[in-house]
Amino acid sequence: MKELVNRLVTDITRAWQVDETLKGGQWRVVSLTLPCASTPALDSVLEWNTGVQAVYSAEPVTRMERVGLGAAAVVQGFGSDAMGVVRTEMNAARLPSGSTWFGGFAFDPTIEPRGIWQGWPHAMWFVPKLLLVRAFDSDVVRVSYIDKAGQTVEDITASLKGMLRPAASTHMSEIRFDASTTLESNDVIHDEETWAAVVNRALVDIRAGRMDKVVLGRQARMTVTATLSDSLSRLRNAYETSHVFAMHWNGVWMLGASPEELVRAGGGAITVDCLAGTTARGIDAETDRQLAKALLTSEKNRSEHGAVVRFVTERLRLVANELEWPDVPTIKQLANVQHLYTPVRGRLQNGKQLLDAAALLHPTPAVGGTPRADALTFIREHEGWPRGFYAGGFGLIDGTGNGLVNVALRTAAVRFPEARLFAGCGIVDGSRPADEWLETEMKLKPMRMALQ
Numbered sequence: 214m215k216e217l218v219n220r221l222v223t224d225i226t227r228a229w230q231v232d233e234t235l236k237g238g239q240w241r242v243v244s245l246t247l248p249c250a251s252t253p254a255l256d257s258v259l260e261w262n263t264g265v266q267a268v269y270s271a272e273p274v275t276r277m278e279r280v281g282l283g284a285a286a287v288v289q290g291f292g293s294d295a296m297g298v299v300r301t302e303m304n305a306a307r308l309p310s311g312s313t314w315f316g317g318f319a320f321d322p323t324i325e326p327r328g329i330w331q332g333w334p335h336a337m338w339f340v341p342k343l344l345l346v347r348a349f350d351s352d353v354v355r356v357s358y359i360d361k362a363g364q365t366v367e368d369i370t371a372s373l374k375g376m377l378r379p380a381a382s383t384h385m386s387e388i389r390f391d392a393s394t395t396l397e398s399n400d401v402i403h404d405e406e407t408w409a410a411v412v413n414r415a416l417v418d419i420r421a422g423r424m425d426k427v428v429l430g431r432q433a434r435m436t437v438t439a440t441l442s443d444s445l446s447r448l449r450n451a452y453e454t455s456h457v458f459a460m461h462w463n464g465v466w467m468l469g470a471s472p473e474e475l476v477r478a479g480g481g482a483i484t485v486d487c488l489a490g491t492t493a494r495g496i497d498a499e500t501d502r503q504l505a506k507a508l509l510t511s512e513k514n515r516s517e518h519g520a521v522v523r524f525v526t527e528r529l530r531l532v533a534n535e536l537e538w539p540d541v542p543t544i545k546q547l548a549n550v551q552h553l554y555t556p557v558r559g560r561l562q563n564g565k566q567l568l569d570a571a572a573l574l575h576p577t578p579a580v581g582g583t584p585r586a587d588a589l590t591f592i593r594e595h596e597g598w599p600r601g602f603y604a605g606g607f608g609l610i611d612g613t614g615n616g617l618v619n620v621a622l623r624t625a626a627v628r629f630p631e632a633r634l635f636a637g638c639g640i641v642d643g644s645r646p647a648d649e650w651l652e653t654e655m656k657l658k659p660m661r662m663a664l665q
């Protein structure tokens with residue numbers, strides 16, 4: 214990896230100097246292909262204590278791994294129209310073709326980001342200055358470097374060294390963070406008892422007919438002892454079919470392994486994952502099958518799942534045509550849990566974009582509840598801690614509008630070495646607090662293992 218870092222600095226600065234760059238408006242772009250052994254992964258250029266904006270994505274559907282460092286452009290949104298604001302600004306930004314935006318949005322743009330999320334906007338997307346892209350198992354990496362046309366070779370060298378230096382020089386022991394100065398005292402960490410009280414409070418409202426379902430989450434505290442690169446590699450190994458991602462902003466890394474695509478768009482096609490209804494993994498294939506069968510035949514889980522499919526298909530009709538989905542869900546098996554799963558497909562209407570669909574769908578009843586407004590009010594009033602980007606979105610969008618937004622699940626926020634891990638589950642009539650606690654424990658387990 215050290216060899217790759219040296220090649221990046223020399224080859225990019227040389228290309229800038231001899232002007233082997235593409236020009237577009239105020240930008241110049243260097244594009245290179247470099248050899249890079251398929252291990253270690255590209256994430257070894259990333260560190261918890263980076264001083265720059267950074268992103269990582271290992272996406273198993275297209276089998277592409279990406280690392281972005283620095284920011285050529287950033288858009289931020291605050292408040293209830295945060296997503297609308299960033300979408301308008303992204304469309305207005307005149308970036309070179311081939312630029313990729315990375316970013317996401319908070320679960321609830323009406324709540325001030327607090328606790329570990331302090332300093333984060335409600336929506337944030339950026340185009341990295343330096344982007345490394347490699348197909349899984351490939352030993353070549355595509356490199357692009359975007360910067361303002363007026364930059365000198367010295368500027369470019371300093372910028373690259375600044376972005377890549379932490380990877381070469383930092384040791385875990387040099388990094389310290391004083392949690393008490395940054396995390397507020399109202400940073401609620403529920404234990405089983407206090408969380409059960411919130412669940413019971415929700416059950417009262419559900420039985421009284423004030424809502425049908427609410428997804429309640431909790432955050433767990435942890436001190437990180439693993440490197441970022443090791444954490445990401447463990448997540449990739451544990452969750453081979455999930456989108457493993459990380460994004461750094463303002464001293465905080467959000468990382469996760471999301472099994473759920475809120476929306477994917479490519480060549481006019483659009484797909485959405487409906488994922489709701491959860492059971493454990495068995496100790497062997499037979500127990501796995503029995504648990505899956507019980508999940509598929511559970512009235513409680515099927516009705517919870519059906520509500521998500523209904524919501525998604527009704528909303529998606531506003532931006533997509535030719536919707537198709539199977540009548541019955543299948544099972545999506547992950548390392549720690551099994552979910553009921555229904556994929557919905559369609560064609561994006563002319564003039565509609567991926568983020569239009571994301572804005573309409575978020576939050577689905579899989580992470581909010583039904584009726585949506587009542588569930589969101591309940592979460593705001595009773596959950597007791599700030600979700601930030603947890604259960605919001607994380608994604609990437611290329612210059613042609615293709616890309617995906619995942620539901621930011623199985624996530625943690627790390628202000629090294631302090632971490633908050635997040636997990637939630639749907640509460641409906643018949644839910645039992647002890648079972649739901651166990652479900653959140655199962656969902657937290659791989660992230661706990663990744664960070665230590």
Ligand SMILES: C=C(O[C@@H]1C=C(C(=O)O)C=C[C@H]1O)C(=O)O
Nearest residue numbers: 488489490491579636637638639
């Ligand atoms: C809320 C989470 O997961 C969501 C809730 C599920 C459920 O209640 O069964 C299943 C998958 C996700 O849509 C989480 O992982 O934190």
